Amino acid sequence: MQERYLFNEIEPKWQKRWLEQKVDKTEENPNKQKFYALAMFPYPSGNLHMGHVRNYSIVDVIARFKRMQGFNVLHPIGWDAFGLPAENAAIKNQTPPAEWTWENIANMKRQLQEMGISYDWDREIATCHPDYYKWTQWIFLELFKHGLAYKKKAAVNWCPSCATVLANEQVVEGHCERCDAAVTKKDLEQWFFKITAYSEQLLNDLEKLDGWPEKVKTMQRNWIGRSEGTLATFKVEGTDDPIPVFTTRVDTIYGVSYVVLAPEHPLVAKLVQGTEYEQDVFSFVKKMQGLNELARTSAEVEKEGMFIGHYCINPLSGAKVPIWIANYVLLDYGTGAVMGVPGHDERDFAFASKYNLPIIRVILDPAIPLEDKDLPMTEAYVDDGIMVNSAEFDGLDNRDAWEKMATKLEQLKLGERQVNYRLRDWLISRQRYWGAPIPIIYCEKCGIVPVPEEQLPVKLPGDIVFKTGENPLVSSESFVNTTCPQCGGSAKRETDTMDTFMCSSWYFLRYCDPHNSSEAFARDKVDYWMNVDQYVGGVEHAILHLLYSRFFTKVFRDFGYLQVDEPFQNLLTQGMVCMDGSKMSKSKGNVVSPEEIIQKYGADTARLFIVFAAPPDRDLEWSDQGVEGCYRFLNRVWRLVAQYQSTFSQNIPAEEFQDLDAEAKKMRWHTHSTIQKVTNDIATRFNFNTAISSIMELVNALYLYKEKDNVKQAVAREGIEAVLKLLAPFAPHITEELWSEIGHKESIHKQAWPEVDESALIQEEVTIILQVNGKLRDRIQVPVDVSAEELEKLVLSSEKVKNYLEGKTVVKVVKVPKKLVNIVVK
RNA sequence: GCCGAAGUGGCGGAAUUGGCAGACGCGUCGGUCUCAAAAACCGAUGUCCUAACAGACGUGCCGGUUCGACCCCGGCCUUCGGCACCA
Structure with missing residues (x-):
């Protein structure tokens, strides 16, 4: 046996052997309990970064541990391969996006294999491969068939820098999630998925997700944004046009002193047409539309509005109130109209004060005497109290009045109780080339015609030219011109492609059945493997990817393609990898390349450090000295085995643990309490850092035991083998090498996880x-x-x-x- | 503003159910080996006081519950993350 730990010899040796012998291939054995371990698949940018290393190391530890525990483990990998960077690279280097992408995939695949991650490479998928996107298109057609995919003209988010539209979820504080450019609004006809049809389920089923971090569930709840309230219909005086208004505080309805419409509200143009207000209103609306998302929606922006010359009637009090338009009312939330109650809403108070609108108190703070009810208010009162200035409801507790008012509105047929959501339908069209084409054909005679299933995939054409700010598909005549599947006449293809989040919202299903050429996935395969037992990835996907995947899962369930309600049973959101206190990123220049570390210390050291430095859900501070420490530890393990090995006799003695001296008993206690702790740390808490600590302690104990008189070989050997097995999920190469060095023929990764001998834990x-x-x-x-x-x-x-x-x-x-x-x- | 998480040595972090605070690793210091160094091995390492034994203090701050609190409760402070004109 080598005296020294030569990682650069042993790592490639075992990687080659594992690949050749397909030791990580998933066996579909229905007699074994399954375990589906999944890391969020990467975008093939070309190189692994430390965030990837962390993500994939964590999942690999879990997968290897579960295998040793006897589970049938599915641990796949693939590529989220469509997306803008490939197109930008195409413009910059004049390389086709496909070529650029496949080269990147090849490089990252090599890097993953050098990490020694135990993937079943036979299940590798890439979303840009026609065999995959054929089924992404099929899914689109399924949604279309069921009325869940539809086209509508709407004011949509437009990123001028990416030259494409964006879903609401992709707009972060008014900026593009990808490139950070300010997002504007554009009126376009686009394809949407009716995710709002599942609002209630997506919200309620969060309660089933015990294995998800509370933080992520809260973020999804906020995003879905359910609010209960009342729809109250004000009618325009003179014309009787209804203005439905959604309010969560119908109890304050007697305090309404104005009603505000969104500037783009269709009623606005109708009401001002031909009046003296027309010009002013028109220029105000124009000004609002010119503003970008941020300038329009930020809370810091000064509230601005104007009277449009009409009044409407309060459905309960009958009062006549002026109709305004204002920047803060959004067309796409609620009904695009709100009632202004300055006495009991802080925003309305500020608005009314600015424009000298009346401020009426309708709920009295119990701390204020009744005779002061008509004193001027100096701030909005938003809490509970006693009704005043509210006709028949005066004197009631506001909570009681609330119910009575809602009921009365319903009786008058001027309102109803309603639930509102903030969630909008998912805009999936993208004006880009490198994505899955939307399988739709426009025929002058037949209109919108779906591409027949047998004609899938609609392939991306190769005869295209890349220019900044333009979708090359539009200019590809071979692509655009086609024949109508219904009438056979000439027709045009849809040139928009699908949001890449669509490709990533079902990839976990394809892994269950990756080579199926007749279906997206077979029912029996997904029923066996789903759902994902442990999903691991960054918290940045808390809303987008995780919400869309949940939506798709429910849709497939309703279409009869699978049985689960939720795709991901347990979710672990890993922390960021930081250096000098901030996230490692190219722009900050504080990156350490995984390849560099692997070259210098080997993959086992890199993996060990990254799971040892912090618990997986917390941010991790990179430390070169910490890496050095892990390298030292592996060297220490190597020498320990080497030193013991020379004392082991050729014939392994029978495991004889009777009549042990005190030192041997202590040693066995160490071994078995470590097995117990490591098992518990990995299985129930994912506390890999403490698991590794205790393996280190066991190694220290074995070093000390070695120096004792009368060392029992069986006891030492048991300890050594425990160290190797416990360490195997973390450092697969060195443990494999040492395992074979001490005389084993079969891979350590095929061994059963060590069992605790309770009798060894008994202390006197x-x-x-x-x-x-x-x-x-x-x-x-x-x-x-x-x-x-x-x-x-x-x-x-x-x-x-x-x-x-x-x-x-x-x-x-x-x-x-x-x-x-x-x-x-x- | 609202919601959530966190705050422990010089540093990363332990303490699993309210029961030894600081495991393990890093760093630092000392020792062994060596002509010397590196590596390796052994040991020390919260702060204050002390020659030493001992002792006092100590988990962001203030208070409470308890025989006992890093842990539970109340009130604050700071940092990070998310949401934020949502009617």
Whole structure:
């Protein structure tokens, strides 16, 4: 056996062997319990970064651990391969996006293999491959068939820099999630998925997700944004046009002093047409439309509005209130109209103060005497109280009035109770080339015609030219011109492609059946593998990817293609990899390349450090010295085995653990309590850092044991083998090498996870902590089965304890078995 | 503003059910080996006080519950993340 740990020899050797022998291939054995371990698949940017290394190391530890525990593990990988960077590279280098992408995939695949991650490469998928996007298109058609995909003209988010539209979820504080450019609005006809049809389910089923971080569930709840309220219909005076208004505070309806419409509200143009207000209103609306998303929706923006010359009637009080338009009312939330109640809403208070609109108190703060109810208000009162200035409802508790008012509106047929969501339908069209084409044909005679299933995939053409700011598909005549599948006449193809989030919203299903050429996935395969037992990835996908995937899963369930309600049983959101306190990123220049680390220390060291440095869900601070420490530890393991190995006799002695001396017993206790702790740390808490700590402690103990007289080979060997097996999921190469060095023929990764020998954990003596008034004063060794009286005698005979009892009276003695005795004195 | 998470040595982090605060690793210091160094091995390492033994203090701050609190409760402070004119 080599004296030195030569990682650069052993790592490639085993990687080659594992690939050739397909040791990580998933066996579909229905007699074994399945376990689906999944990391969020990467975008093939060309190189792995530390965030990937962390993500894939974590999942690999789980997958390898579960395999050793006897589970049938599915641990696949693939590529989220459509997207803008490929097109930008095409413009910059004049390389076709496909070529650029496949080269990147090849490089990253090599890097993943050098990490020693145990993927079943036979299940590798790439979303840009026609065999995959054929089924992405098929899914579009399924949604279309069921009325869940539809086209509509709407004011949509437009990123001028990416030259494409964006879903609401992709707009972050008014900026493009990808390139950070300010997003504007554009009126375009686009394809949407009716995710809002699932709002209620997407919200309610969050409760089933016990294995998800509370943080992510809260983010999804906020995004879905359910609010209960009342729809109240104000009617325009003179024309009787209804203005439905959604309010969550119908109890304040007698306090309405104006109604505000969104500037783009269709009623606005109708009402002002031909009036003296027309010009001013028109220029105000124009100004609003010119503003970008941020300038329009930020809370800091000054509220601006104007009267449009009409009044409407309050459905309960009958009062006549002016109709305004204002920047803060959004057309696509609720009904695009709100009632202004300055007395009981802070925003309305500010608006009314600015424009001198009346402020009416309708709920009285219980701290204010009734006779002061008509004093001017200096701020909005938003809490509960007693109704005033509200006709028949005066004197009621506002919560009671609330119900009565809603009921009365319903009786008058001027309103109803309603639930509103913030969630909007998912805009999936993209004006880009490198995505899955939307399988739709426009025929002058037949209109919108779906591409027949047997004609899928609609392939991306190759005869195209890339220019900045233009979708090359539009200019590809071979692509655009086609024949109508219905009438056979000439027709045009849809040139928009699908949002790449669509490709990534079902990839976990394709892994279950990756080579199926007649279906997206077979029912029996997904029923066996789904759902994902453990999903791991960055929290940046908390809304987008995770919400869309949940939506698709529910849709497929309803279409009869699978049985689960939710795709991901347990979710672990890993922390960021940081250096000098901030996230590693190219733009900050604080990156460490994984390849560099692997070259210098090997993949096992890189993997070990990244799971040892912090618990997986927390941010991790990169430390070159910490890496060095892990490398030292692996060297230490190597030498330990090498040194013991020379003492092991050729014939492995029978495991004989009777009649052991105290040192041997202690050693066995170490071995088995470590097995217990590591198993528990990995299985129930994902605390890999503490698992590795205790393996380190076991290694330290074995070093010390080696120096004892009369070392029992069986005990030492048991300890060594435990170290190797426990470490195998973290550092697969070195453990495999050492495992074969100590004489095993079969891979360590095929071994069963070590079992705890309970008899080795039995201790004859325990340390008892002695406290006086809760302060530690002494510790004593006592037999485990010591009687209460004996223990008390031992405690009181402690010199240190005696000192503290002098001149005091013992009030109470608290005993915690096998742990501690606390004497309370006065 | 609202919601959530976190705050422990010089650093990363432990303490699993309210019971030894600081495991393990890094760093630092000392020792062994060596002509010397590196590596390796052994040991020390929260702060204050002390020659030492001992002792006092110590988990962001203030208070509470408890025999006993990093852990539970109330009130604050700071940092990070998310949401934010949502009617």
